[in-house]
Amino acid sequence: MTAMPPPSNIIYLASKSPRRRELLKQAGIPFELLMMREQSPRIDVDEAPLRDESAHAYVQRIVLLKAAMAMKAMRERRLPPRLILTADTTVTIDGDVLGKPVDRDDAIRMLKRLAGESHQVLTAIAVASGGEVKHALSTSFVAFAALTDDEIKRYVDSGEPMDKAGGYAVQGLAARFIVKLSGSYSGVMGLPLYETTALLRQCGLPV
Numbered sequence: 750m751t752a753m754p755p756p757s758n759i760i761y762l763a764s765k766s767p768r769r770r771e772l773l774k775q776a777g778i779p780f781e782l783l784m785m786r787e788q789s790p791r792i793d794v795d796e797a798p799l800r801d802e803s804a805h806a807y808v809q810r811i812v813l814l815k816a817a818m819a820m821k822a823m824r825e826r827r828l829p830p831r832l833i834l835t836a837d838t839t840v841t842i843d844g845d846v847l848g849k850p851v852d853r854d855d856a857i858r859m860l861k862r863l864a865g866e867s868h869q870v871l872t873a874i875a876v877a878s879g880g881e882v883k884h885a886l887s888t889s890f891v892a893f894a895a896l897t898d899d900e901i902k903r904y905v906d907s908g909e910p911m912d913k914a915g916g917y918a919v920q921g922l923a924a925r926f927i928v929k930l931s932g933s934y935s936g937v938m939g940l941p942l943y944e945t946t947a948l949l950r951q952c953g954l955p956v
Contacts, residue, residue: 758954760832760876763819768920769836772940778949778956783833785815785822794818796837796848804841804871809886812837812873816882832952833877838939840915842868847915856905859916864926865895870915872936876948883948887941889932891919896926914939 761783762769773780785794794815798807815835823833840847842862850856868891875884904923910916917923919930919937933941946956 760834760949760954761819761823761828763815763822763833763835766836766939768918768938769940772935772938772942773834773945776942776946776956778946778954780834781831783819783822783828785818798846804839804844804846804869805886805888807846808837808839808871808873809884812875812884813882816875816877816884820877830879832949832954834874834945834949835877836872836874836940836945838870838872838914838936840868840870842866849912849914850910850916853905856910856916857901860896860901860904860910861898863893863915863917864901865893867892867929868915870932870937872933872939872941874941874945874948876945876952878952883951885941885944885948887933887936887944889930889934889937891927891931891937892929893926894928900926 759779759781762773762780763783763785765784796811812835815837816833819833819835847859850859870889870891872887873884875882904910907922909918909921919927930937933943935942949956
């Protein structure tokens, strides 16, 4: 049996994203999940954008809000104190924020907007340690090929876009649409590993 690392070297991941779990495992960072909505007491985070809020301001505000709520959950559930990692990803094009599609038509609308154009993927991360929160922002640029309506509808019918910012997964079927990616591949997936490990080191984690 593989020995577990000491508790002080285990972080809490306050995210239900399977992509973020995969990336932490890839980086060799031990973690436990800290689910805010699925456990008692339930902690809700209002992710609605503010009026006239830029995409950069939005994603950083949300990740800090998630960090504050995760610290609250850790205290109220009387969990062992550990570093808490939170993240938030959004896609922006021409100043507009594209979050997760609300339904099939919304996913089609987003992909038509991205087809044949370049957009930004912003992933903000935060590491909470005691009463202190450190945060960073990863910005990547992605160019999509031109897509036919039929290609878009087939992709949406695969189900892959429905829980992804911007309506696509870079590590999934949508990889065939991407002409160019400049920046952090892991950041486009949802957790920029360079920035994440740097913040964790700043907070004393030996990674």
